[in-house]
Amino acid sequence: MPEPLKIAIAGALGRMGQAVARLAASDPGLRVAARFDRPGAEADGLVGQDTALASADVVIDFTNPAASAQLATAAAARGGPALVIGSTGWDEAQLAPVEAAARKVAIVRAGNFSLGVNILMGLVEQAARLLPAEVYDVEVFEAHHRLKLDAPSGTALMLGEAAAEGRGVGLTQVMRRARDGITGERPVGEIGFSVMRAGGIVGEHSVVFASDEEILTLSHSGRDRGLFARGALAAARWVAGRPPGLYDMRDVLGFSKKG
Numbered sequence: 001m002p003e004p005l006k007i008a009i010a011g012a013l014g015r016m017g018q019a020v021a022r023l024a025a026s027d028p029g030l031r032v033a034a035r036f037d038r039p040g041a042e043a044d045g046l047v048g049q050d051t052a053l054a055s056a057d058v059v060i061d062f063t064n065p066a067a068s069a070q071l072a073t074a075a076a077a078r079g080g081p082a083l084v085i086g087s088t089g090w091d092e093a094q095l096a097p098v099e100a101a102a103r104k105v106a107i108v109r110a111g112n113f114s115l116g117v118n119i120l121m122g123l124v125e126q127a128a129r130l131l132p133a134e135v136y137d138v139e140v141f142e143a144h145h146r147l148k149l150d151a152p153s154g155t156a157l158m159l160g161e162a163a164a165e166g167r168g169v170g171l172t173q174v175m176r177r178a179r180d181g182i183t184g185e186r187p188v189g190e191i192g193f194s195v196m197r198a199g200g201i202v203g204e205h206s207v208v209f210a211s212d213e214e215i216l217t218l219s220h221s222g223r224d225r226g227l228f229a230r231g232a233l234a235a236a237r238w239v240a241g242r243p244p245g246l247y248d249m250r251d252v253l254g255f256s257k258k259g
Contacts, residue, residue: 002029004028004029004030004031005029005030005031005057005058005236005237005240006031006033006055006056006057006058007020007024007030007031007032007033007056007057007058007059007060007233007236008032008033008034008035008036008052008053008055008056008058008059008060008081009021009024009032009034009035009036009059009060010036010037010049010052010059010060010061010062010063010067010068010071011037011038011061011062011063011067012035012036012037012043012046013037013041013043013046014037014062014063015225016062016086016225016228016229016232017035017037017062019225019226019228019229020060020062020229020232020233021035022226022229023226023229023230023233024229024233027233029237030233030236033052033055033056034047034051034052034055034056035047035052036048036049036051036052038063038067049071049074050074053074053075053078053080053081054078056081057081057082057240058081058082058083058084058236058239058240059071059075059081059082059083059084060084060086060232060233060236061083061084061085061086061087062086062087062232063087064087064089064149065087065088065089065090065091065094065095066094067087068085068087068094068098069094069095069096069097069098070097071083071085072085072097072098072101072102072105072107073097073100073101075101075104075105076100076101076103076104076105077104079104079105080105081105082105082106082107082108082236082239082240082241082242083101083105083106083107083108083109083239084107084108084232084235084236084239085098085107085108085109085110086109086110086111086113086228086232088111088150088153088154088155089149089150089154090154098246099246102244102245102246103244104244105244106239106241106242106243106244106245106247107239107245107246107247108235108236108238108239108247108248108249108251108252109246109247109248110235110248110249111153111154111155111157111158112154112155112158112203112228112231112249113227113228113229113230113231113232113234113235113249114220114222114227114228114231115231115253116220116227117155117158117205117220118249118250118253118255120159120205120207120218120219120220121158121159121162122162122255123218124159124162124163124166124207124218125162125163125165125166126166127163127166127207127209127216127218128162128163128164128165128166128167128209129166129167130166131209131211131216133167133188133189134188134189135211135212136209136210136211136216137186137190137192137208137209137210137211138160138163138190138191138192138207138208138209139191139192139193139194139207139208139210140152140156140159140160140163140191140192140193140194140205140206140207140208141156141193141194141195141196141204141205141206141207141208142155142156142193142194142195142196142203142204142205142206143195143196143197143198143201143203143204144196144197144201144202144203144204145197145198145199145200145201145202146197146198146199146200148197151195151197152177152193152195153195153203153205155203155205156193156195156205157171159205159207160175160191160193163191163207164191167189169189171191174187174189174190174191175190175191175192175193176190176191176192176193177193178193178195179192202222202223202224202225203220203221203222204219204220204221204222205219205220206218206219206220207219231249231252234252235249235252238251238252239252
């Protein structure tokens with residue numbers, strides 16, 4: 001019987017870190033070799049980042065972009081382990097160290113690890129390609145729990161990017177993150193975003209294509225964080241032993257020919 005895959009969990013005290021640990025503990029093919037959190041965090045069983053990196057085949061990281069970028073740099077400096085990064089709210093400066101690290105180690109980075117969401121992205125791209133911008137307006141709606149820090153969510157931005165790609169434009173050229181006051185007529189081709197933060201909502205995402213005659217809504221509802229943890233563990237199994245590179249869930253699910 002093969003040795004279990006050794007997993008380290010960054011952000012172990014967070015909601016997603018705990019969900020990953022629970023699910024991994026029930027899988028005989030996985031072993032949680034280390035759990036770590038921000039420097040100074042105290043809890044039974046936590047170790048430092050260096051110890052975690054030395055003891056794992058793959059690190060699963062649901063923290064924040066700054067911490068993830070630092071983790072990627074540290075992993076690259078020692079030549080491993082592979083990383084699965086689920087942090088959201090990135091800017092270009094924070095992405096640069098991850099892209100550099102991917103030249104030395106294999107990294108799966110995704111804004112959402114749900115199979116359903118990744119299928120939804122493909123449907124959104126196809127719909128945007130078929131429904132002309134001159135006729136159909138696009139709105140992306142997302143709702144999450146009150147503790148979420150970034151908005152729009154990484155998943156909402158991915159869905160907006162899928163719509164923009166279907167229409168052959170860059171999202172930054174056509175996106176509107178919010179509306180307030182006298183906004184004037186909606187520009188042709190605009191992709192709008194609406195955000196809700198309330199209660200304990202795990203994740204709700206909808207993409208609306210609206211014309212004068214009809215409305216098409218494509219949507220996904222997350223019911224439990226276990227679905228994201230399950231996807232992250234699938235990504236960990238997939239990325240272990242892969243050559244250096246920056247991958248996403250399309251690669252993990254076989255939608256892409258990369259890797």
